[in-house]
Amino acid sequence: MHDLVKLLNVFCLLSLLAVGGGSAVLPQMQHETVTENQWVTPNEFATIYSLGQMAPGPNMSMVALIGFKAAGGLGALIVLLAFYIPSSLFTYVASHIWDSFKDNPWRDAVQRGMAPVTIGLMLAGVYAVGKTASINPEHSLHHNAITVVIGLVVVGILFWKRINPALLILAGGVLGWFLLKGV
Amino acid sequence: MDSTKPPAEVSKNKPPGPGRLFFAFFRIGLTSFGGGLVAYLRDELVTNRGWMTPDEFLAALEIGQTLPGLNSVNVAIIAGRKIAGPVGAVSAAMGLIIPGVILLFVLGALYMRFKSNPDIAAGLAGIAAAAVGLLLQVTLKIGAKQLLNPLDLFFVILTFVLVGIFHVSLLAVLFLVAPVAVLLRRPPKPAQTS
Numbered sequence: 001m002h003d004l005v006k007l008l009n010v011f012c013l014l015s016l017l018a019v020g021g022g023s024a025v026l027p028q029m030q031h032e033t034v035t036e037n038q039w040v041t042p043n044e045f046a047t048i049y050s051l052g053q054m055a056p057g058p059n060m061s062m063v064a065l066i067g068f069k070a071a072g073g074l075g076a077l078i079v080l081l082a083f084y085i086p087s088s089l090f091t092y093v094a095s096h097i098w099d100s101f102k103d104n105p106w107r108d109a110v111q112r113g114m115a116p117v118t119i120g121l122m123l124a125g126v127y128a129v130g131k132t133a134s135i136n137p138e139h140s141l142h143h144n145a146i147t148v149v150i151g152l153v154v155v156g157i158l159f160w161k162r163i164n165p166a167l168l169i170l171a172g173g174v175l176g177w178f179l180l181k182g183v
Numbered sequence: 184m185d186s187t188k189p190p191a192e193v194s195k196n197k198p199p200g201p202g203r204l205f206f207a208f209f210r211i212g213l214t215s216f217g218g219g220l221v222a223y224l225r226d227e228l229v230t231n232r233g234w235m236t237p238d239e240f241l242a243a244l245e246i247g248q249t250l251p252g253l254n255s256v257n258v259a260i261i262a263g264r265k266i267a268g269p270v271g272a273v274s275a276a277m278g279l280i281i282p283g284v285i286l287l288f289v290l291g292a293l294y295m296r297f298k299s300n301p302d303i304a305a306g307l308a309g310i311a312a313a314a315v316g317l318l319l320q321v322t323l324k325i326g327a328k329q330l331l332n333p334l335d336l337f338f339v340i341l342t343f344v345l346v347g348i349f350h351v352s353l354l355a356v357l358f359l360v361a362p363v364a365v366l367l368r369r370p371p372k373p374a375q376t377s
Binding site: 166 | 211212213214215216217218219220243246247248249250251252253254255256257260261264269272276279280282283284286287288290291294298301302304305306307308309310311312313314315316317318319320321322323324325326328329330332335336337338339340341342343346347348350352353354356357360361364365366367368369370
């Protein structure tokens, strides 16, 4: 019961803090779910995040799996509702009154001022997942070298040409299967 | 060639009820592998179904990106509301979210079942490594402008260090750092004409 209330609180807050998209709350989510409440291990968090990237639909639906790990089916349901309802309700109401702000010069200032904060948050998200999945002190140097190279190759390919990222993630899985076993 | 059609022709399409709306979004939620959901939404709502004009969609996207929450879900809420009212907003968002959640439970169950298998564990490590690359690329791509502008770069680094390294609460950062960043971009004083 205590966990359910805690899940509700954590994910409601994350929902309303997700400015500029879901990736912005990734570092805070990792801190809350791994370090503070120990619902998932660092490894599970990184894996669950990457499963979210593979599934269709909003990639942040992966929060359901964190909820499931923490408190079973009810936990998953509560986390999904807590993560999606507050921001959606806010958007629903705000889109009604949006037109009155449409030509307000401050809107542009808010968007331009928030942009670097969002990018900083996303980089912190890369760091939060990357310190488990890419450069992990518990893994061997060999293992870390391979995971870093896989990540950088993905970056390179995506800048080079338009390709469905889900395919690259699957390719990463195949490479890992062959190269990362027992290293 | 559709761009030459007058908007009246587009809006001729009968607005769907919540049921059809749900299934249209369900289809997107089921087939949109690999992210880029907003593009899928635009194709379906504007190009294929003609339920929104390009301008309406752009306005919805602009609101959806500015407000908290996932951009794709916010666009679904706004589009659903415009097309079929409050029930439309709920059915659009649920249609978009439900298929992925079901699939994630399948993936999650497989993960829990097989994670101690060394082959699977190695594959999952490769998947996670690739996912980090994907997130890094998305960040670099949408942040290119901010990373090259000195003032913006300062706020990028400040936010990164506070949240990523020192685990300062996101709430605190949004209330302390963001207002300063916004103030520095404040609109110029209006001319003394009125």
